[in-house]
Amino acid sequence: MIWGLTPAIAVLGALPLLSNSVYSFTNLDEVGRRVGAVGLLDRVGVLMAAVLALRAYDLVVRGPDRGVVDLHPVRPGLYVAARLRRAALGAWPSLLAGLAALVPLRFDLQVLGLGALFVGGAWAAGLGVGIGVNLAAPALATRPGVSGLLDAVRGVNPRAQAALIWAPAVALAGAGLAVMGGGEALAVGLRGETWGYAGVLLPWIVGAAGARLAFVDGDTLARIPAVLGEVDASYAAVEAAEEGRAVYLEWIVPWAPPGLRAELLRVLRAGWRAERGWVGATFLGALVAAAAGWTDDPALAPRLVTVAGLSLAAFGLVGPRLRGHDPVWLTLSLPARGRATAVAVAIVAWGQVVVIGGVAALAVRQGVVAFASGARLEALLLLFAALGSRLPAAAYVPLALVLWALGGWA
Amino acid sequence: MIVAEGVVKRFGRTTALGGVSLHVRAGERVALLGHNGAGKSTLMKLLTGQMLPGEGSVRIAGIDVAVSPNAARERLGFVPEEPAVWDYLTAREMLEFVVGVRGRGDVDAALELTGLGADADRLVREYSQGMRRKVAIAAALIADPPALIFDEALNGLDPPSALRVAEELQRRAAAGAAVLLSTHVIDLVPRVADRVVVLRAGRVEADAPVAELGPEGLARVFG
Helix, strand or coil, X not given: CHHHHHHHHHHHHHCHHXXXXXXXXXXXXXXXXXXXXXXXHHHHHHHHHHHHHHHHHHHHHXXXXXXXXXXXXXXXXXXXXXXXXXXXXXXXHHHHHHHHCCHHHHHCHHHHHHHHHHHHHHHHHHHHHHHHHHHHHHHHCCCHHHHHHHHHHCCCCCHHHHHHHHHHHHHHHXXXXXXXXXXXXXXXXXXXXXXXXXXXXXXXXXXXXXXXXCCCCHHHHHHHHHHHHHHHHHHHXXXXXXXXXXXXXXXXXXXXXXXXXXXXXXXXXXXHHHCHHHHHHHXXXXXXXXXXXXXXXXXXXXXXXXXXXXXXXXXXXXXXXXXXXXXXXXXXXXXXXXXXXXXXXXXXXXXXXXXXXXXXXXXXXXXXXXXXXXXXXXXXXHHHHHHHCCCCHHHHHHHHHHHHHHXXXX | CEEEEEEEEEECCEEEEEEEEEEECCCXXXXXXXXXXXXXXXXXXXXXXXXXXXXXXXXXXXXXXXXXXXXXXXXXXXXXXXXXXXXXXXXXXHXXXXXXXXXCCCHHHHHHHCCCHHHCCCEHHHCCHHHHHHHHHHHHHCCCCCEEEEECCCCCCCHHHHHHHHHHHHHHHHCCCEEEEECCCHHHHHHHCCEEEEEECCEEEEXXXXXXXXXXXXXXXXX
8 A cells, every 4th residue: 555655755756856847837927837737737647648548458458367357257347347446446556646746736726626637537538448448349349340440450360359459559549639638628728718628527538438338248358368368379479489589689698798698698588578568668768769859959958868768767667577577496596696787787788779769869950969968868777777677666666766857857 | 068179279380289079068077188288278278268269169068168258157167277366365255256256156165165164264375375276176166067177176285185176076077067177197087087088289089988998098098
């Protein structure tokens, strides 16, 4: 329970450090503050909806209780209600963290209240659409309008599998659009058009409609394990064929000190095969960093460190995730010397694509000044790697957030 | 009652099952034997709706598992090789959940049957591996389903418990249930099965009554 407060406490702790960057609008006049508040709400809302929409997949499709639940018949109403309740209970720390990010809006209680309603709606939209789309995906795959679309994107996968594979992306898009639409309407409301305030309700309505999708028949819900079984079997076949091949960045191993090579090779392979989504996300982080660095305005150059730094802070979590795969016998029977260092080296190696992507974009637009940002990002990456390779996730997250805030502020 | 008809399952270029047919009738206990990689686990996943056949069909109590998986689950009690239990419930709470979703069952009787009565109110996370398996067995038996599938489910049980479960399976079969049990322990087969089916390289290599085979015959067909 107490650990659930950690993200909110970390956000509250980071607020003073972000007062001159993310929250600098609070020093402007009333109009400027309202414009800045809408921008902040948009970003917090979209982030919240995205995190929850993706988390919904973990909670309802790959949840740890599937092993028990899948052995027994499904009572659709009870099942979906229990899933929604469990997901909401598991996701309340995210809601608290999102609300904590709004504390600097206390200069205007109307904005603060509307903001809290809006961020709560983003949370509900992410969960509702995420759960609804993921659970209903196998049934939606058979509907005439959807099946034609799926045929265009499913490749060699059967429709039901393709539907489950694409469901997280659809949930992300649905929840994101609802939040963005609500944010636009809220901006109109704060400019004086009263009807715009109703936009705050849009994410709530979309979330409820999304959750309604989940109430499909029992056979659809009971079919999900079979569809997942097929997806997993396909990946297992691909992974088995890949076992003999080198993984991403394996070429760096011969350059490592001899005592570190075996452990580094193990970490790189485990990372690529067991945490591929996490490692692969660095490429997305590189694109985002490049977008942040693509500016001619010297005043906007610091946003590269803010944006890419946050990507790197999130990426450092790969350390605790990787250690979670280590079997107990490995820790007990083999000397642990070098293991944390190998994880840190791998994180630094994987994270380079984010730094290079952002710095290259900034260098093209502003020249050598970009390398100062690059040096700061490298320093942050080293710190995230050092912490992520040694700390559990619950301790890493708040520390990394504070470090990121300090890095952006300095 | 438990039927696989011409089941083919391929993973990429690997054929895990190459046209397997298996019938377990009401009142019958069948042991499924096979070495590692023979296709037992794949067949179990198909029979329990955890995977879909590439060709052929699977039926539980006459219900096609691919078409009506939920109705098939109603009629099936399944104990997977790795016992699936909730660590933060007691055994009693876990079984009460199963009774809730299945709509029937006697928690105390299931606890008594598996010898968990004295530990019923402890969290499952405190249990040994054998006790966790007993919870999974109790969950499979509690609603008295007409089809029972046990995947290596007696492994890890102490001999008296394994014997008690074997006797219960015999009693259920006598009352009309169909029982399919996979195992590596060939010595256990005469106690738990009337008929044995041997899988090898994804095909049924032998299908014969245990009484006809005898201990030497069992060792020969499995060897």
